[in-house]
Amino acid sequence: MAAILKQRPLEEQDLTLTGAARMAGGAINQNFLVELSSASGQTQQWVLRRGQAKPVPGTHDRATEFRLFDFAHRAGLCVPQPLGLLEVPGQSVSAFSRAQGEADPRSVMAWLKTLRERDPAAADRFGHGAVREFGEQLGRLHSASLQPQGLKELEALLGPRPQSGLDAALTGLRASIGLLHAPASYLRFGVDQLIADRPARPSVVPAVLCHNDFRLGNLMLYLPQSPDAAPASFLSAVLDWEFAFWSDPMADIGWLTAPCWRFGGEAEVSGIGPLSALLEGYQCADPGAALPVDELPYWQRFAQMRWALIAAQQGERAVPGEPETLELRVTGAMAASLAQPVVEHYLGHRVTPQPMPEFQAQWGHARDLLQAASHHLRTQMPTDMSSRARYGSLMASNAIRLAYNHLLLTSAKRDHPEGNPVELELAQDLAIWGFRGFP
Numbered sequence: 001m002a003a004i005l006k007q008r009p010l011e012e013q014d015l016t017l018t019g020a021a022r023m024a025g026g027a028i029n030q031n032f033l034v035e036l037s038s039a040s041g042q043t044q045q046w047v048l049r050r051g052q053a054k055p056v057p058g059t060h061d062r063a064t065e066f067r068l069f070d071f072a073h074r075a076g077l078c079v080p081q082p083l084g085l086l087e088v089p090g091q092s093v094s095a096f097s098r099a100q101g102e103a104d105p106r107s108v109m110a111w112l113k114t115l116r117e118r119d120p121a122a123a124d125r126f127g128h129g130a131v132r133e134f135g136e137q138l139g140r141l142h143s144a145s146l147q148p149q150g151l152k153e154l155e156a157l158l159g160p161r162p163q164s165g166l167d168a169a170l171t172g173l174r175a176s177i178g179l180l181h182a183p184a185s186y187l188r189f190g191v192d193q194l195i196a197d198r199p200a201r202p203s204v205v206p207a208v209l210c211h212n213d214f215r216l217g218n219l220m221l222y223l224p225q226s227p228d229a230a231p232a233s234f235l236s237a238v239l240d241w242e243f244a245f246w247s248d249p250m251a252d253i254g255w256l257t258a259p260c261w262r263f264g265g266e267a268e269v270s271g272i273g274p275l276s277a278l279l280e281g282y283q284c285a286d287p288g289a290a291l292p293v294d295e296l297p298y299w300q301r302f303a304q305m306r307w308a309l310i311a312a313q314q315g316e317r318a319v320p321g322e323p324e325t326l327e328l329r330v331t332g333a334m335a336a337s338l339a340q341p342v343v344e345h346y347l348g349h350r351v352t353p354q355p356m357p358e359f360q361a362q363w364g365h366a367r368d369l370l371q372a373a374s375h376h377l378r379t380q381m382p383t384d385m386s387s388r389a390r391y392g393s394l395m396a397s398n399a400i401r402l403a404y405n406h407l408l409l410t411s412a413k414r415d416h417p418e419g420n421p422v423e424l425e426l427a428q429d430l431a432i433w434g435f436r437g438f439p
Contacts, residue, residue: 034047062093077137077144080098103216131267135281136285138249165206165249173195184426185422187335189346212244216272255299279291343422354430356431377393377397
């Protein structure tokens with residue numbers, strides 16, 4: 001990445017590249033932090049984004065995403081300042097000013113848990129304030145895309161705006177499963193049921209520009225260390241616009257409030273705050289909006305299934321030898337657990353993971369070695385290990401556990417049980433994902 005930046009005429013801005021490092025995260029696109037110094041000694045920090053070896057089907061390239069960032073920035077949304085596109089042979093790299101704050105969801109939830117133990121009222125204020133700002137951002141985004149100038153610009157970039165947001169969302173869902181090479185039967189079942197179960201609306205809600213990945217992890221937050229240090233705004237930046245497209249406004253609301261994006265928290269919105277605060281912020285930014293909030297359970301199921309499809313796509317796009325391959329393989333195995341609540345809703349009953357077979361004698365040494373390797377990776381990491389290296393070790397541990405359960409199930413000699421093939425395939429994949437029999 002440093003080599004790419006050195007090809008640009010930084011001399012025109014009197015800037016010298018002084019450092020570059022890959023940032024944590026970025027399963028869909030890679031992010032790099034670069035430091036630049038001027039002759040006067042002033043330092044700037046930029047974030048450069050480039051694609052992975054194989055993109056997720058249906059996501060934007062760097063040029064399109066950059067233009068969406070620029071649109072959001074001009075519309076007054078809280079996004080990093082777009083700096084430009086770096087065009088080099090074979091790829092485009094987008095550049096943004098670095099936003100300050102915390103975007104790692106687990107770090108946010110750990111900080112909030114500690115705050116709640118110390119000062120429950122301060123934790124509630126943070127949750128309410130942050131979630132209200134989330135609503136303001138979504139309301140501003142959705143309304144800006146319907147203004148004449150914004151609509152004209154977006155249609156030139158994304159194509160004509162569909163009249164119905166619901167139709168646009170369902171068309172996107174259908175297209176997502178169509179991009180999978182070998183979708184599991186339970187993924188097809190979930191998509192078919194969601195399409196058949198579409199909400200009955202008294203009037204058409206127009207399609208708007210949806211972020212389509214508006215959640216903790218893409219929302220950078222200021223985490224005050226004391227009540228006296230509370231910032232004027234809790235939200236630092238809305239990141240990662242590669243999924244942004246025409247859809248239904250409730251798609252963004254459902255995604256943000258879906259259980260799969262609460263990271264262990266109990267609150268309705270991202271595990272940190274109440275739904276009432278989100279809607280309050282939305283109405284403040286777009287007073288004329290009339291969201292069909294009664295449809296929220298449907299859109300949460302929609303979000304679960306859409307994330308399951310993306311997870312499956314991640315697994316399919318893994319390229320052997322590439323740095324992100326391990327994470328993508330593990331992500332692909334998540335699809336069953338993400339689809340589970342949707343499938344169970346439409347089946348009308350719980351799906352129990354397939355029972356694991358008894359351990360065979362010949363598995364003894366292999367089982368012990370795999371368990372020991374997985375346990376070592378999870379528990380024996382040096383305390384000074386970087387967050388990126390720690391995350392990689394956890395991915396390796398999870399991959400060992402997944403591989404072990406997969407081999408155990410597929411090697412078992414037993415008759416295939418009769419029953420609903422959708423439920424049977426889901427039960428088997430849940431057993432593999434469940435990690436039973438492992439430390």
